[in-house]
Amino acid sequence: xxxxxxxxxxxxxxxxxxxxxFGHVNNVAYYAFFDTAVNQWxxxxxxxxxxxxPLIGLVVETGCRYRRPLSYPMPVEVGLRVARLGTTSVRYDxxxxxxxAEEAAAEGHFTHVYVRRETGRPEAIPDDMRRAFARIMPAAx
Amino acid sequence: xxxxxxxxxxxxxxxxxxxxxFGHVNNVAYYAFFDTAVNQWxxxxxxxxxxxxPLIGLVVETGCRYRRPLSYPMPVEVGLRVARLGTTSVRYDxxxxxxxAEEAAAEGHFTHVYVRRETGRPEAIPDDMRRAFARIMPAAx
Amino acid sequence: xxxxxxxxxxxxxxxxxxxxxFGHVNNVAYYAFFDTAVNQWxxxxxxxxxxxxPLIGLVVETGCRYRRPLSYPMPVEVGLRVARLGTTSVRYDxxxxxxxAEEAAAEGHFTHVYVRRETGRPEAIPDDMRRAFARIMPAAx
Amino acid sequence: xxxxxxxxxxxxxxxxxxxxxFGHVNNVAYYAFFDTAVNQWxxxxxxxxxxxxPLIGLVVETGCRYRRPLSYPMPVEVGLRVARLGTTSVRYDxxxxxxxAEEAAAEGHFTHVYVRRETGRPEAIPDDMRRAFARIMPAAx
Numbered sequence: 001x002x003x004x005x006x007x008x009x010x011x012x013x014x015x016x017x018x019x020x021x022f023g024h025v026n027n028v029a030y031y032a033f034f035d036t037a038v039n040q041w042x043x044x045x046x047x048x049x050x051x052x053x054p055l056i057g058l059v060v061e062t063g064c065r066y067r068r069p070l071s072y073p074m075p076v077e078v079g080l081r082v083a084r085l086g087t088t089s090v091r092y093d094x095x096x097x098x099x100x101a102e103e104a105a106a107e108g109h110f111t112h113v114y115v116r117r118e119t120g121r122p123e124a125i126p127d128d129m130r131r132a133f134a135r136i137m138p139a140a141x
Numbered sequence: 142x143x144x145x146x147x148x149x150x151x152x153x154x155x156x157x158x159x160x161x162x163f164g165h166v167n168n169v170a171y172y173a174f175f176d177t178a179v180n181q182w183x184x185x186x187x188x189x190x191x192x193x194x195p196l197i198g199l200v201v202e203t204g205c206r207y208r209r210p211l212s213y214p215m216p217v218e219v220g221l222r223v224a225r226l227g228t229t230s231v232r233y234d235x236x237x238x239x240x241x242a243e244e245a246a247a248e249g250h251f252t253h254v255y256v257r258r259e260t261g262r263p264e265a266i267p268d269d270m271r272r273a274f275a276r277i278m279p280a281a282x
Numbered sequence: 283x284x285x286x287x288x289x290x291x292x293x294x295x296x297x298x299x300x301x302x303x304f305g306h307v308n309n310v311a312y313y314a315f316f317d318t319a320v321n322q323w324x325x326x327x328x329x330x331x332x333x334x335x336p337l338i339g340l341v342v343e344t345g346c347r348y349r350r351p352l353s354y355p356m357p358v359e360v361g362l363r364v365a366r367l368g369t370t371s372v373r374y375d376x377x378x379x380x381x382x383a384e385e386a387a388a389e390g391h392f393t394h395v396y397v398r399r400e401t402g403r404p405e406a407i408p409d410d411m412r413r414a415f416a417r418i419m420p421a422a423x
Numbered sequence: 424x425x426x427x428x429x430x431x432x433x434x435x436x437x438x439x440x441x442x443x444x445f446g447h448v449n450n451v452a453y454y455a456f457f458d459t460a461v462n463q464w465x466x467x468x469x470x471x472x473x474x475x476x477p478l479i480g481l482v483v484e485t486g487c488r489y490r491r492p493l494s495y496p497m498p499v500e501v502g503l504r505v506a507r508l509g510t511t512s513v514r515y516d517x518x519x520x521x522x523x524a525e526e527a528a529a530e531g532h533f534t535h536v537y538v539r540r541e542t543g544r545p546e547a548i549p550d551d552m553r554r555a556f557a558r559i560m561p562a563a564x
Contacts, residue, residue, distance in 0.1 A: 013435045015459040017310050019303045021191050022258075023474055026299045027200040028172040035168060036438040040496045050162050050494075051446055059168040063204030071473075073463045117163075153295045156318040158451050160444045164333055167440050177297040181355045191353075192305055212332075214322045303473050304540075309482040310454040317450060332444050341450040345486030399445075 001095050001104045006079030007136045009097070010037040014072040024069040031062060034094045034110050037078035045132050055123055057112030060089070064108035070098050079104065082137035088122040089113045090133055142236050142245045147220030148277045150238070151178040155213040165210040172203060175235045175251050178219035186273050196264060198253030201230070205249035211239050220245070223278035229263040230254045231274055283377050283386045288361030289418045291379070292319040296354040306351040313344060316376045316392050319360035327414050337405060339394030342371070346390035352380050361386070364419035370404040371395045372415050424518050424527045429502030430559045432520070433460040437495040447492040454485060457517045457533050460501035468555050478546060480535030483512070487531035493521050502527070505560035511545040512536045513556050 003009065012033055020026040042048035042057075070076060077097045084091040091111040095104035116123050125133070144150060153174055161167040183189035183198075211217060218238045225232040232252040236245035257264050266274070285291065294315055302308040324330035324339075352358060359379045366373040373393040377386035398405050407415070426432065435456055443449040465471035465480075493499060502518040514534040518527035539546050548556070 011436070012438075013459070015435075015455050016462045017299070017302060017308045017455055017458070019473070020299060021301045021303070021305050022197060022199075023303050027176060027203055028169060028299050031169040031172050032438050032440055035440070036436070036495070039439045043496050050442070056163060058210075059207055061204075061206045062168055063202075065202045066200055069199075072459070073466050153297075154293070154318070156294075156314050157321045158314055158317070158440070158443060158449045160332070161440060162442045162444070162446050164444050169440050173297050173299055176299070177295070177354070180298045184355050191301070213318070214325050304479060304481075309458060309485055310451060313451040313454050338445060340492075341489055343486075343488045344450055345484075347484045348482055351481075 001079070001093075001107050002102045003077075003079060003097060005138075006081050006095065007138070008041055008080040009077045010040055010080065011075060011077050012036060013075050014070070016072055019072045024071055027064070027066060030064050030066070030096055030106050030108065033076060033078050033096055034062065034064075034108055035059065037080050037094065038092055038110055038112075041080055047129055047132055054117055055114045055126070056117050057090070058115050059110065060113045061111040062108065064106055066106045067103070068105045070096065070105050074099055076105075080136065082133045083109065085125075085130065085133050085137060087124050090125065142220070142234075142248050143243045144218075144220060144238060146279075147222050147236065148279065149182055149221040150218045151181055151221065152216060152218050153177060154216050155211070157213055160213045165212055168205070168207060171205050171207070171237055171247050171249065174217060174219050174237055175203065175205075175249055176200065178221055178235065179233055179251055179253075182221055182277075188270055188273055195258055196255045196267070197258050198231070199256050200251065201254045202252040203249065205247055207247045208244070209246045211237065211246050215240055217246075221277065223274045224250065226266075226271065226274050226278060228265050231266065283361070283375075283389050284384045285359075285361060285379060287420075288363050288377065289420070290323055290362040291359045292322055292362065293357060293359050294318060295357050296352070298354055301354045306353055309346070309348060312346050312348070312378055312388050312390065315358060315360050315378055316344065316346075316390055317341070319362050319376065320374055320392055320394075323362055329411055329414055336399055337396045337408070338399050339372070340397050341392065342395045343393040344390065346388050348388045349385070350387045352378065352387050356381055358387075362418065364415045365391065367407075367412065367415050367419060369406050372407065424502070424516075424530050425525045426500075426502060426520060428561075429504050429518065430561070431464055431503040432500045433463055433503065434498060434500050435459060436498050437493070439495055442495045447494055450487070450489060453487050453489070453519055453529050453531065456499060456501050456519055457485065457487075457531055458482070460503050460517065461515055461533055461535075464503055470552055470555055477540055478537045478549070479540050480513070481538050482533065483536045484534040485531065487529055489529045490526070491528045493519065493528050497522055499528075503559065505556045506532065508548075508553065508556050508560060510547050513548065
């Protein structure tokens with residue numbers, strides 16, 4: 001995957017503690033990049049109010065393939081697009097890019113199921129949210 | 142998956158900061174449990190010396206399905222078994238269990254490719270390591 | 283400071299990602315140990331309900347002196363005592379001990395100011411909480 | 424302390440997982456900001472090569488006062504200056520600023536002792552490093 005595959009690119013900074021004993025950004029940190037980027041986009045679009053949204057996304061599945069190492073202090077960019085939009089769930093494709101790199105250092109996915117905050121019960125994603133998700137869902141070829 | 146599926150169970154403590162804004166252990170923290178448990182077993186078995194091993198495992202793929210929420214301050218146990226043993230790679234099945242829970246709160250996988258520390262080139266896993274991995278690889282049914 | 287200085291000792295596990303590029307538990311991780319231990323004690327004593335307590339402790343000051351390095355995968359114990367009990371605040375002494383070590387690897391402090399959750403305004407610590415704090419506050423010599 | 428007190432300001436991004444159960448950046452995360460900023464400046468100035476420097480800074484003391492809360496997703500800037508330069512040690516003043524805020528949200532300090540990587544023994548800071556530290560050490564009034 002390359003930068004061109006992603007309608008959204010979110011710049012993030014790495015941290016000293018992201019580097020593990022082998023001097024590379026630890027596998028765990030990529031997931032911190034993923035959920036930071038997904039929620040940042042949701043907040044920016046007005047689709048999430050952390051303290052008040054009656055519907056919240058619970059993470060039900062994530063995954064990552066690591067292609068090439070990254071190291072603090074390099075900044076990264078997280079690519080984001082919607083891969084699949086279900087009745088109650090949305091699956092994002094995500095990828096992490098090093099500075100000036102066209103090819104992703106890591107590629108992953110991230111799936112939210114929307115539930116009512118009070119009950120934890122899955123609930124259909126409302127139309128206005130669906131429209132926002134559809135905007136960053138590339139057309140099938 | 143249940144505890145009985147795992148020959149190894151490694152107890153870990155959760156942390157205040159693992160809980161996210163919704164009061165549950167964040168999806169990222171599960172991956173910290175996974176690589177802590179895998180490396181703990183490798184260290185205990187004498188298969189890893191962090192500062193000196195000439196062969197080191199690079200993480201090439203991880204994934205997780207989240208079944209039910211966990212929350213700090215509950216302790217967890219991480220189940221571990223070898224799912225697949227290739228020439229240069231080993232894939233672990235991993236799972237996180239809450240206290241007294243038979244069913245996994247989350248199930249995942251974690252794949253290391255062994256490389257020479259100096260060059261980063263993949264290298265065949267030596268026989269003594271293969272034997273150790275085979276000991277925690279349940280026989281196919 | 284030694285283990286004998288602390289009425290409370292809370293065992294915690296270290297994580298692979300706690301080790302930094304130099305192979306030691308990173309300075310940041312000690313603060314994760316501190317607030318995990320303080321809140322664990324508060325939860326155990328019934329002095330904190332994360333989702334519901336009308337009074338919550340805001341952290342206003344922390345500090346740490348690092349005496350000797352620790353490394354994953356060693357487990358640690360966090361010593362805890364109340365050093366000072368003000369009208370609205372409580373200051374804890376905290377320390378981290380390696381396995382079988384009498385002397386602290388790190389010594390620190392951690393100060394909570396109690397505020398009303400709704401307003402964020404400081405509020406006097408109620409008597410039943412004061413009694414609990416006093417129980418782990420060693421008498422002045 | 425205000426932005427004007429710091430010759431160096433380093434922009435960092437916050438992460439979803441930095442927010443704790445009360446919806447604020449957790450006290451621990453500030454220390455990740457501090458050591459990320461200090462090391463970023465050292466790397467930029469050519470004063471640190473993580474894998475090779477014969478002299479490395481060990482963190483011997485840190486501390487932080489929290490003035491006002493911050494929350495993901497807001498970006499932050501970390502102010503940095505040298506407060507005291509000893510024979511073998513350097514103490515930094517550090518502070519975290521929210522976006523567009525003149526006043527620090529948190530103020531802290533961070534002390535490195537320089538040791539020989541091989542032996543862990545303290546060693547005098549060489550002159551070229553001293554000159555670099557002196558450049559970000561405001562003159563006493």
